[in-house]
Amino acid sequence: MSFRTAARALITSVVAALALTTAHATAAPAPADDPTAAARVLTYDASGSAEFASAVAAGVAVWNESVVNVRLTPAAAGQSANIRIIADNGWPRALRTSLGNGIVYMGREAVGYNTTRIAAHELGHILGLPDIKPGPCSSLMSGSTAGVSCTNPYPNASERATVENYFAGSSAAGDRAPGRQLFTD
Numbered sequence: 001m002s003f004r005t006a007a008r009a010l011i012t013s014v015v016a017a018l019a020l021t022t023a024h025a026t027a028a029p030a031p032a033d034d035p036t037a038a039a040r041v042l043t044y045d046a047s048g049s050a051e052f053a054s055a056v057a058a059g060v061a062v063w064n065e066s067v068v069n070v071r072l073t074p075a076a077a078g079q080s081a082n083i084r085i086i087a088d089n090g091w092p093r094a095l096r097t098s099l100g101n102g103i104v105y106m107g108r109e110a111v112g113y114n115t116t117r118i119a120a121h122e123l124g125h126i127l128g129l130p131d132i133k134p135g136p137c138s139s140l141m142s143g144s145t146a147g148v149s150c151t152n153p154y155p156n157a158s159e160r161a162t163v164e165n166y167f168a169g170s171s172a173a174g175d176r177a178p179g180r181q182l183f184t185d
Helices: 003-022 049-068 113-124 138-148 157-166
Strands: 040-049 070-076 083-088 093-098 101-106 181-183
Touching: 003 040, 040 049, 049 083, 049 113, 083 113, 083 138, 093 113, 101 113, 113 138
Parallel strands: 040 070, 040 083, 083 101
Antiparallel strands: 093 101, 093 181
């Protein structure tokens, strides 16, 4: 028997043994092609976002289509949310109490700025990202320094990769980013 034939026979027997072991497992693993299988789910309560409700929904959608290791979903009635979103008369800001947890303030003082960009930016803080100031419009985390004309609500490749890293692996990913921080733009 040649080496190649022996190698094929060994591989075939290993694959068969793995298939048999998997068939007897009590719970089937999530399909490898399901990108959200390992995503950490964070809930949010936007009931206090007032006139910013559609901007918040758009900002959430931006993050959900930009990353796979974390999913933002509305909190169910009576459920305690990871993220509270509140409209107020101040400047937009976020108070992150820990990675994936905190309060987003959709401040009314940011007159003229794109509200979807503001929502996505402030959610970025909750997801572990710091401000990048000054910064270009291509950087979501440049915030107000990109100017009123900037309407880009999407994180750039580096920002996406950082969030993916923070939430990679498990729901215990909180040790990868700084804890309690107040971000004002």
